[in-house]
Amino acid sequence: MNKILFGRYVPGTSFVHRMDPRAKLILSLIYIVAVFMANSWSAYVVSFIIALTIIASSGIAPKFFWDGVKPLIGVILLTVVIQVFFGVGGHVYWHWGILSITSDGLLNAVYIAIRFVLIILVSTVLTLSTSPLEISGAIESLFMPLKKIHFPVYEMALMLSIALRFVPTLIDETEKILNAQRSRGANFSSGSIMARLKKLVSILIPLFESAFNRAEELATAMESRGYQGGEGRSKYRVLNYTKNDIIGTIFMMASVALIMVLRNWS
Amino acid sequence: MSIAFESVDFVYQAHTPFENLSLRNINLTIPDGSYTAIIGHTGSGKSTLIQHVNGLLRPTKGLVNVDGQIINANTKNKQLVSLRQHVGIVFQFPESQLFAETVVDDVKFGPLNFGVSDTEATNRAKDALQKVKLPEEFWQKSPFELSGGQMRRVAIAGVLATNPKILILDEPTAGLDPQGRFEMMELFNELHHKEQLTILLVTHQMDDVANYADNVIVMDGGQIVKNGAPVEVFRDTKWLIKHQLGLPKAANFAIKLADRGVKFDKMPLDISGLVHQIVNVKDRRPSHE
Ligand SMILES: Nc1ncnc2c1ncn2[C@@H]1O[C@H](COP(=O)(O)OP(=O)(O)OP(=O)(O)O)[C@@H](O)[C@H]1O
Numbered sequence: 001m002n003k004i005l006f007g008r009y010v011p012g013t014s015f016v017h018r019m020d021p022r023a024k025l026i027l028s029l030i031y032i033v034a035v036f037m038a039n040s041w042s043a044y045v046v047s048f049i050i051a052l053t054i055i056a057s058s059g060i061a062p063k064f065f066w067d068g069v070k071p072l073i074g075v076i077l078l079t080v081v082i083q084v085f086f087g088v089g090g091h092v093y094w095h096w097g098i099l100s101i102t103s104d105g106l107l108n109a110v111y112i113a114i115r116f117v118l119i120i121l122v123s124t125v126l127t128l129s130t131s132p133l134e135i136s137g138a139i140e141s142l143f144m145p146l147k148k149i150h151f152p153v154y155e156m157a158l159m160l161s162i163a164l165r166f167v168p169t170l171i172d173e174t175e176k177i178l179n180a181q182r183s184r185g186a187n188f189s190s191g192s193i194m195a196r197l198k199k200l201v202s203i204l205i206p207l208f209e210s211a212f213n214r215a216e217e218l219a220t221a222m223e224s225r226g227y228q229g230g231e232g233r234s235k236y237r238v239l240n241y242t243k244n245d246i247i248g249t250i251f252m253m254a255s256v257a258l259i260m261v262l263r264n265w266s
Numbered sequence: 267m268s269i270a271f272e273s274v275d276f277v278y279q280a281h282t283p284f285e286n287l288s289l290r291n292i293n294l295t296i297p298d299g300s301y302t303a304i305i306g307h308t309g310s311g312k313s314t315l316i317q318h319v320n321g322l323l324r325p326t327k328g329l330v331n332v333d334g335q336i337i338n339a340n341t342k343n344k345q346l347v348s349l350r351q352h353v354g355i356v357f358q359f360p361e362s363q364l365f366a367e368t369v370v371d372d373v374k375f376g377p378l379n380f381g382v383s384d385t386e387a388t389n390r391a392k393d394a395l396q397k398v399k400l401p402e403e404f405w406q407k408s409p410f411e412l413s414g415g416q417m418r419r420v421a422i423a424g425v426l427a428t429n430p431k432i433l434i435l436d437e438p439t440a441g442l443d444p445q446g447r448f449e450m451m452e453l454f455n456e457l458h459h460k461e462q463l464t465i466l467l468v469t470h471q472m473d474d475v476a477n478y479a480d481n482v483i484v485m486d487g488g489q490i491v492k493n494g495a496p497v498e499v500f501r502d503t504k505w506l507i508k509h510q511l512g513l514p515k516a517a518n519f520a521i522k523l524a525d526r527g528v529k530f531d532k533m534p535l536d537i538s539g540l541v542h543q544i545v546n547v548k549d550r551r552p553s554h555e
């Protein structure tokens with residue numbers, strides 16, 4: 001349970017930490033698009049160097065990034081295997097029925113694996129260096145134009161920040177309930193699938209119960225403190241672009257330009 | 267069953283920046299059939315300590331020995347099932363563990379997990395519910411329809427029904443009314459005497475310590491800072507106050523009397539001790555007064 005990185009924020013004062021969350025969010029998205037566009041070795045090498053630079057300027061220990069990639073290794077391998085056996089084009093090395101190993105298939109498999117890793121790394125930088133509140137603040141601010149078409153921006157941002165805020169709480173809660181049931185002899189790692197599912201009920205029901213209670217308490221607490229929706233509320237954390245964001249943007253633009261040039265070259 | 271901790275360290279979330287050394291070099295022996303109270307202010311590591319006794323947490327360093335079964339960093343969950351049968355834990359706010367459709371079904375959960383037959387489990391459940399004094403009209407209700415105090419009783423019954431040899435109680439009476447609190451504490455005491463249960467009680471109630479425990483462990487910052495009989499631990503009043511711990515009501519009362527010139531032979535810890543001493547003081551009063 002402790003390994004789950006989602007929603008875990010590592011406080012710090014690095015260059016990346018001090019960037020505006022909106023800039024970080026947009027630049028991360030741009031980077032992800034650029035990585036998808038890259039289609040040559042040189043472009044991937046550049047993308048990789050960019051990712052490493054970002055990681056280095058976040059000042060967060062490499063161990064964290066490994067923890068971010070580790071749980072997804074299975075998914076990456078599966079995609080690679082599918083790509084290897086079903087990819088077509090180029091020289092055919094082996095083939096049996098619809099399965100075949102081709103030079104293009106192999107190359108694409110490697111590219112996909114690299115893309116996966118790069119995207120996980122950069123989005124991990126984003127979630128580790130930006131607190132959940134900042135992220136929802138950024139999304140709220142970026143979606144603000146949608147207010148014109150009556151999109152409930154405040155409500156969405158509030159829902160998002162509450163959801164993010166309660167992820168660690170729910171994890172702790174799950175662990176508590178798990179421990180209580182384990183003490184009563186529940187063994188979640190043995191028995192048939194049906195038996196295991198049945199035991200899972202002893203976790204899920206208390207968890208839902210407490211989540212609903214929490215939601216109700218939170219709603220009551222907010223109302224009793226005068227919450228009336230987001231309209232006209234001022235902000236405690238005011239977002240401001242700074243020098244770091246300009247430097248970050250220029251760096252990213254230059255990198256993307258480089259990737260695009262390399263893409264067209266090969 | 268006896269419990270021994272040998273140089274136990276425990277770290278929450280090891281190898282992350284959230285790393286938190288919550289137990290440091292714990293050495294401890296709890297004899298079979300004893301009643302031990304664990305006190306210490308919030309965050310001192312009491313709950314962390316007790317979760318080592320049935321292997322929910324495993325020592326980062328050192329080992330825990332429960333009646334010959336060793337628990338260390340490499341112990342697997344599978345090896346712990348039989349141990350958990352003998353160690354019952356009533357967690358802080360245990361009502362959060364209720365899940366079944368009826369009260370009886372919830373209490374049966376533990377015994378059934380330990381391989382007891384359905385009829386036997388039902389008998390044990392009814393027996394346990396009687397012990398915690400939950401009126402029979404509630405037995406077939408959903409646990410979620412009960413009041414907080416009633417839910418607490420069901421949760422405690424759920425642990426008692428597994429027939430543990432070691433009963434661990436993490437602030438079992440927090441949030442109960444005074445009558446419920448008294449009944450629960452008397453129940454645990456009765457189990458301790460009649461069924462020779464080894465009891466570990468985590469509490470902030472110094473009166474419970476004085477009334478029931480024969481041994482006290484004081485924790486601070488993940489370490490054991492004092493370990494002894496209640497009389498010894500409560501003797502050092504200044505030290506206790508410095509560690510943000512109180513005194514039993516009787517001892518507080520005695521100290522106030524002492525401030526006004528009454529002399530006590532030794533510090534009384536419970537009401538009967540206090541009465542006894544006051545009576546003695548009166549007897550010793552010179553006749554001309
Ligand atoms: N799941 C966890 N992850 C990380 N740290 C934890 C976790 N549980 C407890 N801690 C930390 O370990 C320390 C000891 O906590 P513990 O729950 O054992 O205290 P306690 O003595 O039981 O306190 P209380 O009287 O409030 O119940 C605290 O500093 C706490 O912040």
Ligand SMILES: [Mg+2]
Nearest residue numbers: 312313358436
């Ligand atoms: Mg505790």
